[in-house]
Amino acid sequence: MLPTVLAQSLDGQHMLRLHFNWINGQDDGTLRDNYFWFYIKNIGLVYLLLIPAFLRAKPKQRWLYGGGLAILALAEFVVFQPNNYDNNKLLYVWHILGCILAAQLLVDIFAEVRTLPWRALGLAACCFAGMFGSVLTVGREALSDYRQWSADDMALADHIDENAGSDALFLTSDSHLTPVFALAGRRILCGSGSYVYYHGMDYSAEYNAMRALYETPDEDTLAAWDIGYAVFDSSVYAKFAADESWYAARYDVWYENAACHVYKIK
Numbered sequence: 001m002l003p004t005v006l007a008q009s010l011d012g013q014h015m016l017r018l019h020f021n022w023i024n025g026q027d028d029g030t031l032r033d034n035y036f037w038f039y040i041k042n043i044g045l046v047y048l049l050l051i052p053a054f055l056r057a058k059p060k061q062r063w064l065y066g067g068g069l070a071i072l073a074l075a076e077f078v079v080f081q082p083n084n085y086d087n088n089k090l091l092y093v094w095h096i097l098g099c100i101l102a103a104q105l106l107v108d109i110f111a112e113v114r115t116l117p118w119r120a121l122g123l124a125a126c127c128f129a130g131m132f133g134s135v136l137t138v139g140r141e142a143l144s145d146y147r148q149w150s151a152d153d154m155a156l157a158d159h160i161d162e163n164a165g166s167d168a169l170f171l172t173s174d175s176h177l178t179p180v181f182a183l184a185g186r187r188i189l190c191g192s193g194s195y196v197y198y199h200g201m202d203y204s205a206e207y208n209a210m211r212a213l214y215e216t217p218d219e220d221t222l223a224a225w226d227i228g229y230a231v232f233d234s235s236v237y238a239k240f241a242a243d244e245s246w247y248a249a250r251y252d253v254w255y256e257n258a259a260c261h262v263y264k265i266k
Contacts, residue, residue: 019079022087043095045129046102053098053105061101068097149179152259157183159255168228171213173235174203180231189213189225214240217247222265233260 024031024038032038039047054062075090106126113119149157157179160170169187172178176192190206209225212218214236230251232244247263254264 017079018077019084020077022076022079022084023091025084043098044133045126046095046098049102049105050098053101056105056108057101061104065097065101068094148177149183150259152257153179154183155257156180156255156260156262160184160186163255164229169226171210171222171227171230173231173233173239174207174210175235175239178231178235189227211240214242217243219250227265229254230263230265231260232262 019025021031021035021038024033024035026032033041054065057065071090072094075087075094079087080090081087106123110119110122113122160168160180161184164170164184164186167187169189170180172180172188174190174192176182176194178188180186181188181191190203190210193201193203193207209221213221213225213227213230230247232242232247236242244261248261251263251265253261255262
C-alpha cells in the first residue's frame, strides 16, 4: 500500500482520491440517477429489503453486516485507483453480506406462511425478482453468435502447445485475447496494460520494445529481449504499421494459417 497507492497519490497519478458515488457520477460532478434509485435499479429486491432485514436480524448478523456497511461508506467516498470502476470490488463485499441478510428475512417471513403452496409460490416470486436480470444476461450470451476466439486462433494455440518450449517468449500484440498467452499459456513480450497498469505496474519498456520490433525491427533488439517467435495477425495490424517483410526476408515461417503467420527467430 505505501509504495503504490499512497506514493502514486502524491505524484499526481490519482491512485487515492475523494469521489462521492463514483459509480453513478458524471465528469461534471453530477449524478446520472437519484442516489437511491440508482441502487434500487441495479440491485433490486435485495436493496429494498436491507432496512427491514437489518432491523429484524439478530445482533451477530447486524455486526457482520456492519462490516459491509463500513466498506460501503468508505468506497462511496474514496476511489483507490485511477480507474473508477475498479472500486466495484469493494462494493461486492457489501453486497454479498446484504444478500445474506435479505435471504434470512425472506426465510423468516415465509416460515410463518402455513400453506405450503403459497409459501413455495412466494419464495419463487422473490427468487424470480432477485435473479431474473442475471437469467436474461445468461440467455443473451447463450443466444449470441459472438466468439472469443476463432478456429484459427485455437489451431495456433494447439500448435504452440505441442511444438514450442514452455519457456518460449513470443512477440505478439498486447491484446488481452492473444491465443499465445490466453490459450497456449506461453510468455509474451508485453501483455495488456488493463490488468495491473492501473495498480502501478509500468509497462513502458516492454511496450516500446514491442512497437519497435513490429514497426522498425532490428536483430539487436530481438536478441536483447530474447524473442523466440514473432506473430503477425489481425490484432498486430490493427495497432501497428507492422513490417512483416523484414521478418519474412530473414526468418522461416514456423506456423501459418488463414489468420496469422509466425516466424521462428534463429
